[in-house]
Amino acid sequence: MAIYTIQINYKEVTIDVPAEKPVLWVLRDDLGLLGTKYGCGIAQCGACTVHLNGNPVRSCALPIASIGKGTLLTIEGYASKKHPVFKAWEEINVPQCGYCQTGQIMSAIALLNRNKNPDDKAIDAAMNGNLCRCGTYYRIRKAIKRAAKLN
Amino acid sequence: MSKNLQTIGRRDFIKVSALTTGGLLLGIQFSCSNSTKDKAAKGILHRLNAYLSINTNGKVEIYNPVPEIGQGVRTALPMLVAEELNVAWQNIIVKQADASEAYGGYDQSAAGSNSVRFYWEPMRKAGAVARELLLQAAAAQWQLQEKVCYIEDGIIKNHLNSKELGIGDVAQQASTYKIPENVSLKTPNEFKFIGKSVKNPDIHEILSGKAVFGLDVRIPNMLYASMEKSTTYGATVLSFDASDALKVPGVKYAFKVSLHGIPERPFCREGVSVVGDSVWSVLQGRKALKITWDLGANTKESTQRLHEIGNRLVEKKGEAVVKNMGNVYSDLNTSKNTLEATYHLPFIAHIPMETVNCTIDLKDDSCEIWSTTQVPFADLNFLSNFFELPIERVKLHVTRIGGGFGRRLGPDFTIEAAKIAKELKQPIQYFWTREDDIRFDAYRPFSYHKLMAAWDNDLKITSWLHRQSGTSRYAFRPNKEPFESEFFPNNFPANLIANFRQEYSLIVSNINRSLIRAPGNNALAFVVESFIDELAHKTGQDPLLFRLNMLSMEDKEFSFEANSTISTKRMKGVLKLAAEKAAWGKQLADGRGMGIAGYFTFDTYVSHVADVSVDETGNLTIHKFTSAIDCGQVLNKDGVIAQIEGAIMDGLSATLFQEITISQGSTNEGNFNNYGVLKMSQSPIDINAYIVEGNYPPTGVGEPPYPPVAPALCNAIFAACGKRIRKLPIENQLKI
Ligand code: FES
Ligand code: FES
Numbered sequence: 001m002a003i004y005t006i007q008i009n010y011k012e013v014t015i016d017v018p019a020e021k022p023v024l025w026v027l028r029d030d031l032g033l034l035g036t037k038y039g040c041g042i043a044q045c046g047a048c049t050v051h052l053n054g055n056p057v058r059s060c061a062l063p064i065a066s067i068g069k070g071t072l073l074t075i076e077g078y079a080s081k082k083h084p085v086f087k088a089w090e091e092i093n094v095p096q097c098g099y100c101q102t103g104q105i106m107s108a109i110a111l112l113n114r115n116k117n118p119d120d121k122a123i124d125a126a127m128n129g130n131l132c133r134c135g136t137y138y139r140i141r142k143a144i145k146r147a148a149k150l151n
Numbered sequence: 152m153s154k155n156l157q158t159i160g161r162r163d164f165i166k167v168s169a170l171t172t173g174g175l176l177l178g179i180q181f182s183c184s185n186s187t188k189d190k191a192a193k194g195i196l197h198r199l200n201a202y203l204s205i206n207t208n209g210k211v212e213i214y215n216p217v218p219e220i221g222q223g224v225r226t227a228l229p230m231l232v233a234e235e236l237n238v239a240w241q242n243i244i245v246k247q248a249d250a251s252e253a254y255g256g257y258d259q260s261a262a263g264s265n266s267v268r269f270y271w272e273p274m275r276k277a278g279a280v281a282r283e284l285l286l287q288a289a290a291a292q293w294q295l296q297e298k299v300c301y302i303e304d305g306i307i308k309n310h311l312n313s314k315e316l317g318i319g320d321v322a323q324q325a326s327t328y329k330i331p332e333n334v335s336l337k338t339p340n341e342f343k344f345i346g347k348s349v350k351n352p353d354i355h356e357i358l359s360g361k362a363v364f365g366l367d368v369r370i371p372n373m374l375y376a377s378m379e380k381s382t383t384y385g386a387t388v389l390s391f392d393a394s395d396a397l398k399v400p401g402v403k404y405a406f407k408v409s410l411h412g413i414p415e416r417p418f419c420r421e422g423v424s425v426v427g428d429s430v431w432s433v434l435q436g437r438k439a440l441k442i443t444w445d446l447g448a449n450t451k452e453s454t455q456r457l458h459e460i461g462n463r464l465v466e467k468k469g470e471a472v473v474k475n476m477g478n479v480y481s482d483l484n485t486s487k488n489t490l491e492a493t494y495h496l497p498f499i500a501h502i503p504m505e506t507v508n509c510t511i512d513l514k515d516d517s518c519e520i521w522s523t524t525q526v527p528f529a530d531l532n533f534l535s536n537f538f539e540l541p542i543e544r545v546k547l548h549v550t551r552i553g554g555g556f557g558r559r560l561g562p563d564f565t566i567e568a569a570k571i572a573k574e575l576k577q578p579i580q581y582f583w584t585r586e587d588d589i590r591f592d593a594y595r596p597f598s599y600h601k602l603m604a605a606w607d608n609d610l611k612i613t614s615w616l617h618r619q620s621g622t623s624r625y626a627f628r629p630n631k632e633p634f635e636s637e638f639f640p641n642n643f644p645a646n647l648i649a650n651f652r653q654e655y656s657l658i659v660s661n662i663n664r665s666l667i668r669a670p671g672n673n674a675l676a677f678v679v680e681s682f683i684d685e686l687a688h689k690t691g692q693d694p695l696l697f698r699l700n701m702l703s704m705e706d707k708e709f710s711f712e713a714n715s716t717i718s719t720k721r722m723k724g725v726l727k728l729a730a731e732k733a734a735w736g737k738q739l740a741d742g743r744g745m746g747i748a749g750y751f752t753f754d755t756y757v758s759h760v761a762d763v764s765v766d767e768t769g770n771l772t773i774h775k776f777t778s779a780i781d782c783g784q785v786l787n788k789d790g791v792i793a794q795i796e797g798a799i800m801d802g803l804s805a806t807l808f809q810e811i812t813i814s815q816g817s818t819n820e821g822n823f824n825n826y827g828v829l830k831m832s833q834s835p836i837d838i839n840a841y842i843v844e845g846n847y848p849p850t851g852v853g854e855p856p857y858p859p860v861a862p863a864l865c866n867a868i869f870a871a872c873g874k875r876i877r878k879l880p881i882e883n884q885l886k887i
Contacts, residue, residue: 001400018400021431029429034367035360037553038430039504040585044823047504079359090354093789096797097221098357099364099504099553124832131823133504133554134221135800137834139793 006067009033009077019065024048026064027074035075035102039131046130049103050074056110058129075102078109085109088147096134104130108144117148157276157334167284167326174206175322177281178253203232203277205285209305209319211236212244216254216270218261218525219247219353220503220555221797222853223790226351228270230786234344235278235337237302238318245352250527250547261525261555262666264753264851267786271849272336279334287328288321339784339846348789353551365508365523365550366582373510373578375430376571378408379437380422382590382817384662385414385447387421395439396425401432405440408570411563415448416627416661419563420591424571426579434584449661449816454498454597457622457813460658461599464620465493469654471632474640477650482614486605490689492682493601495878496674498594498622498811500826501667505553506588509568512578517544523552525559533562537569556801557666561593589826590818593665594811596622596637597658600678610690612701614650617679622660624670633657637671641717642751644683646709647701662813668801669854672752676858677806677865677879680748684866685875694866695730695747699723717751724843725749725758725779732841733760733777742766743774744870748862755855756781756843759799761867771868771885773803775837780856783847794852795840802860804829807881833887 005014008031015030024041027033027050036059039047043061050059051073079086085108095101104127111118111126118126123144132140166178204212213229229245248254258269282302289307290297293314300309307316339346356362380386393405404426412418425436483489510521511534518538524530524547531547538545552559568581583591598621605614623633634655645651667673687697706720726749730736735745742764749758762775776799785791808827812819820826865876868885876884 018431025429025431029431032369033360034363034369037364037505038366040823041434042585042822042824045504045585045828075360079361086358089358090350093348093351093354093793095221095351095354095357096223096793097219097504097552097554098353098362101357102360105358120836127831131504131828131830133502133556133801133828135797135804135829135834136793137800137829137831138796138836138838140831141836 002065004064004067006064007069007071009072009074017064020063023050023059023062023064023067023072027059033074033076035079037099037103039100045100046107047100047103049106049130051106051110054110054113056107075106078106083109084147084150085112085143087150088143092139092143092146094136094139094143096136100130100132104132104140108140108147111144112147112151116151118144157279157336167328167330169323169326170204170206172207173323174204174319175281175284175326176202176204177277178202203281205281205318205322207319207322209317210242210244211238212246214246214248214254216248216259217266218259218527218549218552218555220261220525220552220559222261222794223351223787224261224266225353226349227267227786227790228274229352230344230349231271231274232278234342235275236282237343238305240344240349242305243352247549250531250549252528256528259528262560264755264854267849267851275336276334279336280330283331283334284325284328285318285321288324289316291324292316292321346785346788349787362551364505364553365510365521366505366580368510368521368550368580370510370512370578373580374403374426374428374575375433376424376426376568376579376581377433377437377584378422378424378567379440379442380420380587380591381442381444381446383444383446383450384420384452384816385417385449386444387414387447388423389443389445391423391443392441393423395441396436399427399432399435399439401429402427402436404575405436406574408567411566416663418561419566426571426575430582446816452660452662452816453814454812457597457658457660461495461597461620462493464656464658465599465601465618469618470656471634471654473634473638473653473655474645475652477614479614479616479650479652482650483603483605483616486613489603489605490686491601491603492685492877493599494678494681495600496598496677497809497879498597498662498664498813499667499805499809500589500592500594500811501556501558502588502826502828503554503556503558506583506585507559507564508580508582509565510578510580511568511572513538513572516540518546520545520547521550522547522565523550523559524562524565525555525557526562530562530565533565534569538573556668557670558592561665585823586821589820589822593663595667595673596624596664598622598637598674602678602682604682604686606686606690610692612644612648612686615644615648616652616654618654618656620656620658622658622662622664624664624666626657626659637674639671639675641709641711642675643717643722644679644701647703669752669857672750672858673805676748676750677861680750680859680862681865681877684746684862684869688869693736695726695735698726698747698749715754721756721781721843721845722749722751725756725781728779728841728843729758729760729777732779732839733762735760742871744867744872746863746866746868746870748859748866750855750859752855752858754850755852757795757856757859759856759859759863761863763864763867763871765868765872765874765885769886771881771887773833773835773864775839776835776863778838778840778856779843780840780852781843781845781847782850782852782855783845784849785842786849788842791842791852792840795856796838798856799838799860800829800834802857803834803864806861806864806879807833807887810880827882
């Protein structure tokens with residue numbers, strides 16, 4: 001166990017956890033931030049996507065010790081802000097079961113933050129790591145384009 | 152579905168009372184299925200806790216009886232109440248009902264695309280009764296006749312003056328009245344919500360990460376539990392050493408949990424459970440266990456063996472004749488024109504995005520459960536028996552659920568959770584990892600199909616033989632024939648061909664299998680609709696026209712099952728609509744092709760047209776799906792379209808990638824790195840789904856669009872490049 005002070009959702013928190021504990025489980029077990037989901041544990045599904053210094057990362061494969069002074073943002077950090085992605089997602093009524101959606105949104109926000117007007121290829125590249133078992137891809141693609149317009 | 156005055160009988164068992172805050176509380180007995188009705192008639196029903204309530208602030212709370220697994224039931228069923236009540240959708244608050252006979256008991260299952268069929272009438276009656284009571288109260292206050300009063304968007308108005316009252320204003324008064332003896336339900340032309348699209352009531356919770364899925368349940372003092380099992384099916388624990396596991400910080404206990412069921416084919420495998428104060432500790436604890444296994448009876452089992460047997464069995468007459476009309480064998484023997492083809496479908500796993508889990512707080516004299524089950528009432532009964540607690544002392548809540556696909560119909564994870572909970576004095580959340588989910592799943596049956604057909608000089612099909620060999624889901628069920636779960640003997644083209652025969656042979660295997668989205672149909676649709684396509688091409692006919700001809704000009708209806716018919720008219724309707732919208736028959740570039748398939752599942756008709764390209768090097772691109780559905784009366788239109796889109800993606804995942812293989816009794820696949828799910832870049836950019844309007848009662852939409860996906864895709868591949876796909880998945884046959 002070791003003490004880590006991390007920047008998360010604009011706040012500083014201190015935790016005492018094993019160095020190899022993935023950020024996903026720090027969020028869920030230790031910080032009660034449950035919007036970030038477990039889907040595979042091996043960086044294959046994207047359900048656990050968070051932003052580290054603005055980049056989308058799979059938190060299930062990110063040991064807490066590797067964060068250092070980086071800043072983390074989770075869905076809870078974004079949900080309070082009014083990013084157009086939320087509005088677009090709502091307009092297009094994207095979710096089915098909803099389980100993958102927070103991860104999808106985190107990847108979509110990261111994409112739109114660096115590419116104001118992504119085309120299909122850019123959407124494919126940015127979203128390919130986020131699986132949706134309910135098959136909402138068609139609407140996710142539409143919603144990303146819609147969010148780009150709303151931006 | 153004609154307009155009618157509905158009698159509110161004793162079976163509806165409605166009770167009106169006041170909310171503590173002054174509003175109206177309506178207890179409703181959702182007595183829908185025959186089984187419940189029979190019991191009601193015998194007077195067993197006495198609990199009254201299903202309700203909708205109307206607050207003085209005008210908000211309406213509606214309890215949704217069926218688990219939400221992404222099929223949209225938390226939108227569709229409350230819509231029925233809102234429709235009859237005439238309230239604005241934003242004033243509806245949807246609550247999730249616990250498992251209870253009062254909400255329909257076994258009808259609460261998310262299975263068989265049944266919810267709208269079961270709850271179509273009871274939910275509307277609930278809304279209509281509330282509406283009558285509110286109108287009575289308003290009429291009394293205005294000293295007008297009730298029949299001049301009406302509700303519009305939650306506001307009570309009348310035809311004589313401009314006075315208005317909110318429904319909340321009279322809710323308390325309404326709560327003092329007796330239930331009316333009759334209520335009238337709207338006719339379809341009066342519907343305001345039904346048939347249109349409404350917003351998902353949970354959208355904000357989902358998008359902000361606040362929705363509580365099973366894995367998000369947190370109760371005070373709760374521990375986490377998971378179980379290490381052998382990948383070899385039927386293995387048992389000879390001995391284990393948990394000393395290292397118990398050294399992992401946070402791990403509290405480790406103990407053996409014995410198997411459930413028959414040793415060589417257990418329903419729940421044996422294993423060693425690890426319990427700790429965090430998920431991460433439990434996962435580390437599992438890794439640190441040292442277990443010596445007795446590998447059991449299945450170490451020689453492999454999919455290779457099943458391939459050999461399955462292939463061999465369809466080469467000879469089947470063990471069971473499922474259906475036989477005319478004389479197929481003599482017609483095949485005497486015909487000049489015949490075609491035969493053999494198809495294969497592999498085991499596939501369900502892989503809901505949220506792995507199965509169950510949280511149990513077991514006390515000496517009561518128990519509370521938060522589950523991700525698709526069958527809450529069955530689980531409630533099981534747990535009450537298992538814990539030897541009267542059912543009234545057991546509460547089973549259903550959380551939001553991250554996908555179902557049939558995975559949560561079997562109570563394996565619930566049984567394991569219950570066994571672990573019994574050992575402890577603390578509440579636990581029991582969970583499976585993704586590896587557990589794929590390796591320890593019960594799979595869609597493995598099957599081989601050989602089809603043979605003959606046609607006459609007019610190119611009309613005269614005989615059809617379908618032999619199937621497979622690991623039936625019903626193989627070990629007492630009082631069931633193995634073929635019963637694997638054939639729907641009256642589905643098309645039955646009754647359309649003079650000589651028609653289906654045969655089944657069982658591949659005996661212990662490998663665990665179960666229902667997956669549109670069970671049986673998801674395999675049959677691929678085989679039947681691919682072979683029909685082969686016959687169309689072989690006889691030089693357009694695949695759409697060939698199907699329409701087979702269904703005949705004349706409209707016919709046949710009996711399908713008890714209380715269910717199958718109609719050529721409705722099948723032709725979806726085929727024609729999808730084809731027309733896809734511009735079927737238009738000139739396409741070289742290497743591009745369209746394929747069509749239509750299938751009948753759970754009383755709903757769906758047709759897809761797939762539009763694909765295959766280039767010279769075998770690269771497959773799926774451009775577009777155009778779909779048509781006839782599910783009778785539509786409830787939430789956007790929900791129907793969403794289910795079609797989702798089923799197409801799910802169908803593509805299965806058709807392109809999914810296959811569970813077994814070696815030495817153990818599943819080789821174990822996570823998304825070797826068990827594929829369709830990705831964004833592989834998904835069609837364009838999906839257009841259309842609804843056939845018609846005056847039929849509502850039927851389900853969660854499953855029926857799934858079965859025809861595989862044949863539509865494979866038929867399009869043939870049209871594009873001449874390659875016929877007869878074995879799934881496609882993965883190694885083309886570049887995806
Ligand atoms: S849980 Fe992290 S990518 Fe799947
Ligand atoms: S919405 Fe269910 S997994 Fe994506």
